[in-house]
Amino acid sequence: xxxxxxxxxxxxxxxxxxxxxxxxxxxxxxxxxxxxxxxxxxxxxxxxxxxxxxxxxxxxxxxxxxxxxxxxxxxxxxxxxxxxxxxxxxxxxxxxxxxxxxxxxxxxxxxxxxxxxxxxxxxxxxxxxxxxxxxxxxxxxxxxxxxxxxxxxxxxxxxxxxxxxxxxxxxxxxxxxxxxxxxxxxxxxxxxxxxxxxxxxxxxxxxxxxxxxxxxxxxxxxxxxxxxxxxxxxxxxxxxxxxxxxxxxxxxxxxxxxxxxxx
Amino acid sequence: xxxxxxxxxxxxxxxxxxxxxxxxxxxxxxxxxxxxxxxxxxxxxxxxxxxxxxxxxxxxxxxxxxxxxxxxxxxxxxxxxxxxxxxxxxxxxxxxxxxxxxxxxxxxxxxxxxxxxxxxxxxxxxxxxxxxxxxxxxxxxxxxxxxxxxxxxxxxxxxxxxxxxxxxxxxxxxxxxxxxxxxxxxxxxxxxxxxx
Numbered sequence: 358x359x360x361x362x363x364x365x366x367x368x369x370x371x372x373x374x375x376x377x378x379x380x381x382x383x384x385x386x387x388x389x390x391x392x393x394x395x396x397x398x399x400x401x402x403x404x405x406x407x408x409x410x411x412x413x414x415x416x417x418x419x420x421x422x423x424x425x426x427x428x429x430x431x432x433x434x435x436x437x438x439x440x441x442x443x444x445x446x447x448x449x450x451x452x453x454x455x456x457x458x459x460x461x462x463x464x465x466x467x468x469x470x471x472x473x474x475x476x477x478x479x480x481x482x483x484x485x486x487x488x489x490x491x492x493x494x495x496x497x498x499x500x501x502x503x504x505x506x507x508x509x510x511x512x513x514x515x516x517x518x519x520x521x522x523x524x525x526x527x528x529x530x531x532x533x534x535x536x537x538x539x540x541x542x543x544x545x546x547x548x549x550x551x552x553x554x555x556x557x558x559x560x561x562x563x564x565x566x567x568x569x570x571x572x573x574x575x576x577x578x579x580x581x582x583x584x585x586x587x588x589x590x591x592x593x594x595x596x597x598x599x600x601x602x603x604x605x606x607x608x609x610x611x612x613x614x615x616x617x618x619x620x
Numbered sequence: 621x622x623x624x625x626x627x628x629x630x631x632x633x634x635x636x637x638x639x640x641x642x643x644x645x646x647x648x649x650x651x652x653x654x655x656x657x658x659x660x661x662x663x664x665x666x667x668x669x670x671x672x673x674x675x676x677x678x679x680x681x682x683x684x685x686x687x688x689x690x691x692x693x694x695x696x697x698x699x700x701x702x703x704x705x706x707x708x709x710x711x712x713x714x715x716x717x718x719x720x721x722x723x724x725x726x727x728x729x730x731x732x733x734x735x736x737x738x739x740x741x742x743x744x745x746x747x748x749x750x751x752x753x754x755x756x757x758x759x760x761x762x763x764x765x766x767x768x769x770x771x772x773x774x775x776x777x778x779x780x781x782x783x784x785x786x787x788x789x790x791x792x793x794x795x796x797x798x799x800x801x802x803x804x805x806x807x808x809x810x811x812x813x814x815x816x
Contacts, residue, residue, distance in 0.1 A: 394757030487811035501714030
């Protein structure tokens, strides 16, 4: 990925990052992309520092955290806003801890550690992280169990089981497929308007009478169709060609006007 | 559910006259057949309805059947899952079964999806902001994945500011995670000891 030098990196860390990235960028990218969220990253850092979760060395952890976020940015990993929110929270806690405590509060012994809320969140999060690990194990075991193969009647009433959500999913798939088709059309060589006019003129001269509906139907894409339409308008305006219709709402025929009678 | 009940009444009219009282062995046999043909875990309630038998005796028959499979160390097992009963291969045989089916374990859920699922499973019904609160990260794409995989379902709106959508786990969740019901999940407090 082309990455412009990030100007906000005014620290030495910039060089450091660049060096690490040069070393083993893929591996690091993988590692950094693995964190499920800011709390996950924070837990990882606390473990790495072998710190006690109930007594987090907030200054050190904050520095580490910010380092990682910079690294993620440097590696072009989209850093979710939530990671930045956590960085702000950490810095806030860090600054709170630097402030001298209010003596009156100290006496009452009701001083609340600025880290408390974060610790509570971390502990709660860790539970769910462990729970997700348990789910992972369960699903792995479950994948080793197979039900019987399908029998004919299983699909008989399949449509009844479809929810609105299924229908939307199918619809989205169709839309997606169509988008792909359009992409392919764009990739194809396109006919310019002047080429189209040339083709049209040649056809009229050769066939004398050209049904515009058949002409339009030959077009392979919406874009070609639009070009063809403009070509018809253009050729009628500028050339000695006229549009005729045998009856109202009938087929429209393009005819070359014989020399002399045209304008 | 609808089509199943329909077939149920049909079967009943067929068999009601001939077998008013079955022996235990007969009941075990018919229960086995029904569990086999059902494409979803079949409940004791439904079995009892179809067979016009007491729930207790059906329950006993299922348990007996389960024991039989275990006793003879069958390659199949009768197991309770998602509130119903199912016949399936035994875990230990998965390698050979896979070799035959030529399948690999299907794509695993991402870390984010698993975490989101864990929060939903334990906190349900739960809203997106509540999930964010616990995970500390937006979970929109994880929720989308889980909905697509039918592991979670919407459970109406929470009557609070903005009426956010409530999410809960589905029957499919129980099936894919091999759970009888939600109470089979270990309590979230149990994970406290695992931390650190």
